[in-house]
Amino acid sequence: MANSSLQHNIDGSGKEFSNVGQLHFFKASSFSSRPSHEHYDYIIVGGGTAGCPLAATLSQKYSVLLLERGGSPYGNANVSWLQNFHIGLADTSPTSASQPFISTDGVINARARVLGGGSCINAGFYTRASTSYVRDAGWDAELVSESYPWVEKQIVHRPKVAPWQAAVRDGLLQAGVDPFNGFTYDHLYGTKVGGTIFDERGFRSTAADLLSSGNPDNLRVLLHATAQKILLHKRGTTTAATTPEAVGVEFKDELGNRHLAYLRAGGRSEVIVASGTLGSPQLLTLSGIGPRSELRRLNVPLVRHNRHVGKHLSDNPMNSIFMPTRRPVEQSLIQIVGITKMGSFIEASSGFGQSSDSILCHHGIMSAEIGQLSTIPPKQRTLEAAREYARNKHKLPREVFQGGFLLEKVDGPLSTGHLSLVDADAETTPNVTFNYFSHPQDLRRCVSGIRTLEKIVRSKHVAELTDDRGYTTETLLNMTVRANVNLIPKHTNDTASLEQFCRDTVVTIWHYHGGCRVGKVVDEDYRVMGVGALRVIDSSTFSSSPGTNPQATVMMLGRYMGVKMLKGRLGRAAGD
Known part of the structure; x- marks a missing residue:
């Protein structure tokens, strides 16, 4: 259950920004008033889904400075409430929790800019990685099985399954995506109901809430603190023998002033980068x-040459279809999932209100305002096109706000890309290329997934909710283009046609990963190769996205590595 002591509080000085229980967050500019001799056992760059549980765990025994470039999630209704999900993603203001970017492929995407990271702007679905994923990652299965529940007891809930979700669940089973595994966090072939970080009121818990498990005497959190670079010192007497070692971090506060934070001298102090798939390699x-x-x-x-930094990036391609319903259906984000053996995951979302106000606010997960311009080929998508759509949305027929989506995500894409820095400014988002469907196997799995969607659409359970008022093909085509939603393709037996559908309607589900992969940039303990006192612990280290949604495993990894590091310094009892 989510911690009940979460608060939002700004004092008269403006230094204290917000707090979780007894833990206070401060604006980065307040750091200038701290003693210049203060040093830390750990400096963590990035207060996201991995950084927050990691900081909370390490602070139980050691001093930790957590630097987060964004602000507080507390008091932000666009973060906290399910009905504002797409509004939060659509907010492009400089201080928003979500920061848009467009890959060179033409797909509009988003990165988190808030304490709690992606858990503050995602659709809330919570599901663990498979046992084979854990094994292949080389993780200690016993410690993994202890780390997931640590997260779940604090912020995860069992959803009340909404009508559209129930229909899709039953449609999946009729389509042969079986067995039904009920409610479970486990990753199992078939259909299941997963966890959610939204409670029954639609209130979101986030990774930031996990900070309440930390020791407030040991943990200092700075918001609007944008890391500029890691401070590295070379040890050794000859050029050949020198080994760079992290000694601190240079960061900029919300006023543009620069600060230096240092590790405690001697011992086993470390800088840990947890800035995400884009931020960490940058x-x-x-x-x-x-x-x-x-x-x-x-x-x-040049400090250390590594040709793999920023390489081997992947983003799970997603395609979707929209189904008009006879009457408005309850809003829902991801609650159920079909895990197929063909290499695709099937999920669903729904919810468009009946009043004019809610019509304008609840266009669901595929809203054009958040960049999901799915009826326009990727190279033609722009942020301006999304804004133009938003300005004219009130002109759309009422029927397009009344229905649900079926989503298909390709598991473990083999297509890879890279990022490259635009300039040496830490606040500039890098250029990112994902090369969607460049590997033919990804395209084959997408085609298989779309054909599964067709079976679900034809199931009696979905048919009972969907519209049967006799729309002509021409009417439906006009509706889908104007509303920027896709209906099921006409010729699902035509593989070439479906392949083109996959290419033309690809969007993101925000599960991109890579850039600092294990075995390429970091070792199995997430230490940066060839550099001392420096680790990377986040999604940038993954070679594939775990489970059907990675947030559970990213939070688990933060806790897992925190406990493992404590045990390495203090013995087996650490983290208990």
């Missing part, structure tokens, strides 16, 4: 760790 590069040619282009002094 910060390593700005610190002089990355491809030699990239560093030369940016005029960043």
